[in-house]
Amino acid sequence: xxxxxxxxxxxxxxxxxxxxxxxxSYRLLCKIGSGVSAVVYKAACVPLGSAVVAIKAIDxxxxxxxxxxxxxxxxxxxxLSHRNVLRAHCSFTxxxxxxxxxxxxxxxSLHSILSHGFPDGLPExxxxxxxxxxxxxxxxxxxxxxxxxxxxxxxxxxxxDGSVKLxxxxxxxxxxxxxxxxxxxxxxxxxxxxxxxxxxxxxxxFNDMAGTPYWMAPEVIHSHVGYGIKAxxxxxxxxxxxxxHGRPPLSHLPPSKSMLMRIxxxxxxxxxxxxxxxxxxxxxxxxxxxxxxxxxDMVSSCLCQEPAKRPSAEKLLRHPFFKGCRSxxxxxxxxxxxxxxxTVEERCRDSTQLCGCARGARCVSPCRHASGGNxxxxxxxxxxxxxxxxxxxxxxxxxxxxxxxxxxxxxxxxDNDDDDDDDDMVEHEQERQDGKDGxxxxxxxxxxxxxxxxxxxxxxxxxxxxxxxxxxxxxAGREEMLVGYVxxxxxxxxxxxxxxxxxMARNAHLxxxxxxxxxxxxxxxxxxxxxx
Amino acid sequence: MKGLFKSKPRTxxxxxxxxxxxxxxxxxxxxxxxxxxxxxxxxxELSKNIRELKSxxxxxxxxxxxxxxxxxxxxxFFRENTxxxxxxxxxxxxxxxxxxxxxxxxxxxxxxxxSKIVASEYLEANKDLLDTLISGYENMDIALHYGxxxxxxxxxxxxxxxxxxxxxxxxxxxxxxxxxFDIASDASATFKELLTRHKAxxxxxxxxxYDWFFSEFNTRLLSSTNYITKRQAIKLLGDMLLDRxxxxxxxxxxxxxxxxxxxxxxxxxSSKNIQIEAFHVFKLFAANKNKPTEVVNILVTxxxxxxxxxxxxxxxxxxxxxxxxxxxxxxxxxxx
Numbered sequence: 001x002x003x004x005x006x007x008x009x010x011x012x013x014x015x016x017x018x019x020x021x022x023x024x025s026y027r028l029l030c031k032i033g034s035g036v037s038a039v040v041y042k043a044a045c046v047p048l049g050s051a052v053v054a055i056k057a058i059d060x061x062x063x064x065x066x067x068x069x070x071x072x073x074x075x076x077x078x079x080l081s082h083r084n085v086l087r088a089h090c091s092f093t094x095x096x097x098x099x100x101x102x103x104x105x106x107x108x109s110l111h112s113i114l115s116h117g118f119p120d121g122l123p124e125x126x127x128x129x130x131x132x133x134x135x136x137x138x139x140x141x142x143x144x145x146x147x148x149x150x151x152x153x154x155x156x157x158x159x160x161d162g163s164v165k166l167x168x169x170x171x172x173x174x175x176x177x178x179x180x181x182x183x184x185x186x187x188x189x190x191x192x193x194x195x196x197x198x199x200x201x202x203x204x205x206f207n208d209m210a211g212t213p214y215w216m217a218p219e220v221i222h223s224h225v226g227y228g229i230k231a232x233x234x235x236x237x238x239x240x241x242x243x244x245h246g247r248p249p250l251s252h253l254p255p256s257k258s259m260l261m262r263i264x265x266x267x268x269x270x271x272x273x274x275x276x277x278x279x280x281x282x283x284x285x286x287x288x289x290x291x292x293x294x295x296x297d298m299v300s301s302c303l304c305q306e307p308a309k310r311p312s313a314e315k316l317l318r319h320p321f322f323k324g325c326r327s328x329x330x331x332x333x334x335x336x337x338x339x340x341x342x343t344v345e346e347r348c349r350d351s352t353q354l355c356g357c358a359r360g361a362r363c364v365s366p367c368r369h370a371s372g373g374n375x376x377x378x379x380x381x382x383x384x385x386x387x388x389x390x391x392x393x394x395x396x397x398x399x400x401x402x403x404x405x406x407x408x409x410x411x412x413x414x415d416n417d418d419d420d421d422d423d424d425m426v427e428h429e430q431e432r433q434d435g436k437d438g439x440x441x442x443x444x445x446x447x448x449x450x451x452x453x454x455x456x457x458x459x460x461x462x463x464x465x466x467x468x469x470x471x472x473x474x475x476a477g478r479e480e481m482l483v484g485y486v487x488x489x490x491x492x493x494x495x496x497x498x499x500x501x502x503x504m505a506r507n508a509h510l511x512x513x514x515x516x517x518x519x520x521x522x523x524x525x526x527x528x529x530x531x532x
Numbered sequence: 533m534k535g536l537f538k539s540k541p542r543t544x545x546x547x548x549x550x551x552x553x554x555x556x557x558x559x560x561x562x563x564x565x566x567x568x569x570x571x572x573x574x575x576x577e578l579s580k581n582i583r584e585l586k587s588x589x590x591x592x593x594x595x596x597x598x599x600x601x602x603x604x605x606x607x608x609f610f611r612e613n614t615x616x617x618x619x620x621x622x623x624x625x626x627x628x629x630x631x632x633x634x635x636x637x638x639x640x641x642x643x644x645x646x647s648k649i650v651a652s653e654y655l656e657a658n659k660d661l662l663d664t665l666i667s668g669y670e671n672m673d674i675a676l677h678y679g680x681x682x683x684x685x686x687x688x689x690x691x692x693x694x695x696x697x698x699x700x701x702x703x704x705x706x707x708x709x710x711x712x713f714d715i716a717s718d719a720s721a722t723f724k725e726l727l728t729r730h731k732a733x734x735x736x737x738x739x740x741x742y743d744w745f746f747s748e749f750n751t752r753l754l755s756s757t758n759y760i761t762k763r764q765a766i767k768l769l770g771d772m773l774l775d776r777x778x779x780x781x782x783x784x785x786x787x788x789x790x791x792x793x794x795x796x797x798x799x800x801x802s803s804k805n806i807q808i809e810a811f812h813v814f815k816l817f818a819a820n821k822n823k824p825t826e827v828v829n830i831l832v833t834x835x836x837x838x839x840x841x842x843x844x845x846x847x848x849x850x851x852x853x854x855x856x857x858x859x860x861x862x863x864x865x866x867x868x
Contacts, residue, residue: 021711071717078714081627091713096759
């Protein structure tokens with residue numbers, strides 16, 4: 001069998017050029033991206049024959065992360081070595097900025113490629129090659145016991161030859177590393193998600209919120225359960241949809257709502273109507289995208305509600321969808337996608353907003369300011385709830401479809417009723433309102449339950465703390481750890497109560513609007529109730 | 533012929549023994565460079581063995597670690613000098629194997645055999661290994677690996693004490709300021725661990741070494757021109773002084789006008805984060821019930837400036853504790 005990627009990984013480690021550790025050795029050429037607290041430059045490393053690099057300059061004063069987090073990211077990046085994983089050449093401080101010197105990825109992130117030329121998604125064969133490389137990176141990371149926790153198109157970088165590197169380990173976590181505050185001794189199993197019941201908080205369970213809302217797996221949102229490597233697989237599935245449609249599912253909702261949806265509802269994927277029912281019929285004129293069965297099957301396996309049922313990255317790599325990849329697909333990607341979008345330099349020049357899409361720089365909300373994307377985005381913003389017609393094959397939260405609950409692992413839903421498009425506005429409107437009512441009914445009690453359970457947990461920890469008088473060094477360590485947990489829990493309780501309050505206010509507001517809306521006609525109500 | 537007999541599954545002790553033999557081979561044949569096919573082969577075998585040690589200790593995708601296997605492994609590992617060999621040979625291993633080895637060493641520090649931490653006893657008898665690990669900060673290629681191992685070793689109170697009392701403590705003031713961010717931060721993390729983890733040991737170290745330690749700390753770290761150095765140092769100072777076990781050291785620190793001057797300068801730092809951390813130490817000077825005259829004099833001389841400063845001193849998010857502390861400090865200074 002061919003050696004695993006990691007077997008070869010160390011080889012170029014030793015013969016790597018030494019990048020200088022001072023700002024003077026680099027000439028900044030132009031800005032290629034920016035986020036809240038970081039700017040990314042294209043730069044030349046003068047002593048190394050003006051080799052082109054990317055420099056991410058992180059403003060440590062403005063960064064919300066504390067220095068330990070920044071350090072852990074830098075360390076993670078320095079110790080990873082795989083052709084599909086972005087690795088820093090070096091990092092050093094310049095005043096209150098941290099400069100991270102990285103390989104320059106000439107085509108920028110997939111998110112930026114989507115928004116600057118493919119607002120409706122990429123061709124399937126391109127999706128296959130870039131996702132295959134992304135999976136290879138995930139295999140490597142997972143084998144290392146590392147969870148990425150923020151897989152999305154914005155973190156997948158493409159070079160001019162179509163090769164791909166996974167970036168941004170800002171939130172990644174290693175299950176071999178105990179968190180700084182929880183310095184007590186224990187070692188966890190590599191990939192149990194969820195962790196075995198009854199076990200104390202093992203190091204493979206990360207209880208802090210991480211990641212970007214739209215790509216987050218349900219169990220990450222349910223973070224008190226803890227989650228593992230399979231959360232990355234969920235995000236990977238969402239990323240596949242993002243590449244197929246140009247944006248992640250549910251992204252027309254505000255992030256907090258999109259999260260609620262995932263907690264409270266089962267999700268199903270709307271299958272392209274034409275592919276399911278109207279084969280041979282005359283509906284070819286409809287501008288619907290067709291996705292191969294292999295693709296849909298691959299995505300639905302990633303989006304299983306139950307983490308254990310999602311395939312591992314390694315298994316996913318053997319999925320038929322990736323079997324068809326040929327090396328010429330890279331050429332296709334270069335010619336038809338990379339050559340069709342402006343260069344990263346141009347993208348940054350004509351962008352009016354700050355956006356981190358050109359590089360790994362954190363981009364909190366998906367930004368769409370490409371000419372094509374604007375229309376879609378603007379239209380979405382006015383719409384309340386979610387839209388059934390605009391795109392096929394999309395995450396569609398539903399509250400109580402009985403057959404759904406029987407097979408929660410089959411999110412592709414073949415539904416002939418959704419076949420019609422524009423003529424049945426009324427019916428869809430009805431469904432939309434049903435959904436809204438359902439949400440208000442389900443969301444708040446659910447949040448209250450979570451809140452209750454958290455409060456109980458906190459009390460339990462407090463009891464343990466009080467019961468333990470504690471003297472020696474070891475006890476002090478445990479105590480410290482427990483205090484850490486208590487603080488975490490308190491913070492979460494606080495956040496959740498705020499969220500409950502907000503949600504209740506929002507529900508009240510929606511109810512009011514609904515009431516008003518009942519007097520007007522349906523189309524109007526859908527527009528007014530959307531804006532918050 | 534070999535193939536006719538199914539090889540017995542290796543016990544954890546077998547894996548350790550084989551690892552040790554391979555390490556000895558590697559250690560002896562260190563001179564030969566690449567191209568040596570036999571050496572390459574041994575190297576690959578070694579990598580496999582170390583990976584296996586890791587999966588016994590941590591479990592793998594299918595199974596959780598088995599206590600009995602871990603005990604066997606640990607006993608065999610420390611029966612002879614496997615740890616020493618592994619540390620010495622680490623620079624010769626490839627990156628992935630280095631990482632595995634680091635995780636193995638880290639895990640072994642917590643393994644118990646008949647409720648004794650074997651690793652701790654081994655290290656106490658082999659303290660020179662700590663010297664080797666610390667010197668790793670001078671070699672960019674292995675600094676992060678040795679650094680991680682070192683932090684695991686100083687979980688043992690006796691080992692932390694050894695490092696604290698050694699001359700190495702002085703070297704940390706250099707390591708912390710290395711230009712390479714990863715390595716400097718790693719050294720900082722170790723330094724912080726040494727000075728905060730074992731409360732009683734730290735208190736004893738600080739009172740015994742008060743003069744040189746805080747003089748270095750003030751001049752080299754708190755007065756550094758490097759932003760990160762300053763920010764980490766002021767945070768650490770706060771952590772140390774606010775710990776109840778260090779109250780004697782704290783009283784001594786806040787009775788010095790030189791220290792006060794440094795802290796007041798940090799309050800005016802251009803970095804908000806540094807200002808806030810400095811405030812958490814400055815408040816101790818103000819709250820001190822037995823302020824020496826020289827401290828009072830400085831505070832009185834700068835009273836109006838300080839009050840003006842605190843009037844505009846806010847942090848972004850609401851923090852009741854911070855506001856209460858600020859009120860208290862203002863009251864104290866006004867009353868002088």
